[in-house]
Amino acid sequence: MPYHAPIRDFRFLLDHVVGFAEVAATDRFAEATPDMTNAILTEAGKMCEDMLAPLNQIGDKHPAHLENGVVRTPPGFAEGYRAIATGGWIGMSAQAQNGGLGLPMTLTTTVNEMLSGACLALQLNPLMTQGQIEALEHHASDAIKATYLPKLISGEWCGTMNLTEPQAGSDVGALRTKAEPNGDGSYAITGQKIYISWADNDFTANVCHLVLARLPDGKPGTKGISLFMVPKLIPDADGNPGQKNDLRVVSLEHKMGLHGSPTAVMEYSGATGWLVGPEHGGMAAMFTMMNNARLGVGTQGIGTAERALQHALAYAQDRKQGRAQGTGAIIEHADVRRMLTTMRADIYAARAIALMNAVAIDMATATDDPAWQARAAFLTPITKAFGTDIGVEASNTGVQIHGGMGFIEETGAAQFVRDVRVSTIYEGTNGIQAMDLVARKLMDGGDAAFRLLDDVVRGAEAAKATHPDLAHAVWEAAETLREATEWLVSQPDLNDRFAGAVPYLRAFARVLGGHVHLASAVAGDAGHLRLATFYIKRLLPEHISLLAHVREGAADLAAITPADLAAA
């Protein structure tokens, strides 16, 4: 099961579709020259192909497990992690003053996609650390920055995110974990956290937990929550791992997939922690971390989908069956082609959207322009939900292309389905992403949405002369979406927005997909045009059905009773 890093796509999208030149032209990211970009894609791609891709199936077959309270990771994961760390890939977008490379998030996004495609279970570890680095950069004291950031950026230590408690899943404000001042500037953290990804391992010298907890005077709800750094081993005066902290891995979950990644129940028993950000200001810092992670998780979906496509394509080119034309392989069957091309066209769209998102983040970082900030914020839930939905759909289609072989675990196709399934759930379920989009992200009266649609319309108008049919279809889709957006913005009752939130997010992604495919058709070769034609003619029309759903509001849903849902 080899993996081929999708470098051709990255180069083309960066050069011709998502406007990376604008990022590279800023002072902040002046180092992101074409040479540097090429070197990054080539080097990271090579590591993913050679070193990490073989670990994927090993991680599934040899799950991370608990041995006398110590997490043991799958064979080869330690070496794989060291390759990622020593390559500098964890902290490539971290600030230079702490040892990072200060490179654009756009480039980190390309690398994260390749890492995900190569070995998703292992990649989740540095993804968590990247989120922690960003949270510390923005919110931690200088002392904490100095102690933790260099070691997190180098990968010597790794980071986790501790939000969820048994009674507080998506509703973080309901958490009960307590933080009490020790009187020396530190706090005693007590409580249980669940679903902690990579809560421990046997290859980093320390594990740094960012833990949400409530101070004695913290109000109920999210406004009374503070964030704490709680290391597994307390750094000594020289900053080296010292005394063991009062925390432990209680158990690891038995999951549908991602077996290589330990998911833990954590117990904090008066563990020593240090405040990150202001008292009762934990949610802001956690959102920094989560925003980063949401782009990252969307990218996980895309990476997995790409690997599933490559796996299915190889099978479809090899497997002889029936009266297929040409080579006699099943790829010659129209329906198999439909499945493969759907995977490819969807992945291409999702990849471009994730990179558009990352470009907006980089431009916001480089310019502080609120319009870029708003665009980044608007695109983040779309990248997360669409990227992971495509991850699930493409992986399932990959199984389907394999026929009976797809259901047999040895084939490897089923693992992608099992592994990627959690990505539509963690870092905020895709339903919550969609609710964020139609509520918070439309609080500007739809300004960020309309600006994006203006870009889509401009692109369609520019393409009119050379690609009239495709341009017209994209233009019309954008205008239909604009009307639906206007309808949503004008709904005073948020439930009327929430009822159609998921179909709206999907429709927005579909239209953005039309936009990037059209731009590719204009700038690219005959292959780009074929792919764009397939997407715009066959997949883009989905927005029509989705937007019909959006405009129904919530009244009919509110009227549904549990008895209506019961067939018994």
Added chain:
Amino acid sequence: MPYHAPIRDFRFLLDHVVGFAEVAATDRFAEATPDMTNAILTEAGKMCEDMLAPLNQIGDKHPAHLENGVVRTPPGFAEGYRAIATGGWIGMSAQAQNGGLGLPMTLTTTVNEMLSGACLALQLNPLMTQGQIEALEHHASDAIKATYLPKLISGEWCGTMNLTEPQAGSDVGALRTKAEPNGDGSYAITGQKIYISWADNDFTANVCHLVLARLPDGKPGTKGISLFMVPKLIPDADGNPGQKNDLRVVSLEHKMGLHGSPTAVMEYSGATGWLVGPEHGGMAAMFTMMNNARLGVGTQGIGTAERALQHALAYAQDRKQGRAQGTGAIIEHADVRRMLTTMRADIYAARAIALMNAVAIDMATATDDPAWQARAAFLTPITKAFGTDIGVEASNTGVQIHGGMGFIEETGAAQFVRDVRVSTIYEGTNGIQAMDLVARKLMDGGDAAFRLLDDVVRGAEAAKATHPDLAHAVWEAAETLREATEWLVSQPDLNDRFAGAVPYLRAFARVLGGHVHLASAVAGDAGHLRLATFYIKRLLPEHISLLAHVREGAADLAAITPADLAAA
């Protein structure tokens, strides 16, 4: 994880939507009185709820396995199987002269759905036997009938289907298994078969394999294939299991799901078999068996979807989270309601379509009317593909509703996703179902399709006075589908049909779903109307996007190159 038999739905659909009264009015099925129907639903439902539902998770956790060449089944499966057999549920539609009850396939379909919802892995065993019974009834000699049918119908013995070989999956004609005459009326069968569901067990006295093989003078391709009965133990002169046959289970597959069901590689080493049907006429007999099984597999998808819905609904009513209104449980959130109601409305549609299909089969059996035969044949691939697609979709939505809990195996939601995944693949992949629909099932110039659409239009016209909006939407959808059907029928190149086959089948199911929901709204209570409104306003519009896809033909797909599909 309890299971509630969906008896309310069955009663309502039989009485008001799918026209079961017409079946019960025939001489052939005069025994299917309302009292008999009620007794069947109640008794089978009770067994499924009390006895079989608890076996589902046990089967997943204690997979069937091979012990010194003998298949060992999960704890409780033997008792569960005996309950199914002694209840008379295996042979309830088998002909009375062999010990069957001669009841309509419509009633078997209700029972099969309940068995599937209760314990899919176990239910697959009697489903295979039912197909074998029907094949023998239609094609076997009187001697074979006398020896095998009573024991298969009673469940003393069970049956399997042996089509697939490593090099011959969907392309059955490529098979290599040989049959050589022994000179005594029997044949020596030699070859390897794969993906044999329930190839062996430790609870029936014999296992009867129906095996496709080629006689020495058999032509290449499907026209040279014959069907053989190859029992595990050769019946002695009294018809009791005697000498061991030369066949063995080589290995069991390690599958994504359905762990309770042993899926075997079988080796036939000159095993003794007897011809079923004429020489070189094996495909016809196998199609009898497969047609039966395709309705059954569609029903498996629906049964699993129903169980996943019940599981998710219970969770959504129990789980408190966030600022939900009313009870404070997550079912009060609009997006959770959208997910649950989508599951419910889709399952209802799929269930009604399966019963329409079974009614057509029963009417064809009772009347020999070619129009009923054509309708049954047209609906079978739709039931199979739509039922199993809904199985996969609803199970995935069930996981999503559980949030992080959905990814943890102990919760049980993930098992439905893993178990049902194979149903879109076996008994002919859903792509092959769709190709069958647009090629073979439109060979009548679309007559069967247009007659169905006429019924949909008649239903819409009848509902116009009381439900004008819903009726208009269904009427319009039927007419759009009629145009697409006319377009398909007029395509001389089958590839132009195949390229849109899957979206066409889905669109047809969507429109039939609108038809049955509208009929329910007319005949039912306020709850039926709420569900119908949701389906027709929010889900039915999917047909628009799907039919746009259908009309694109195959040219753009044929032009796609493997390089277009590669991102590297």
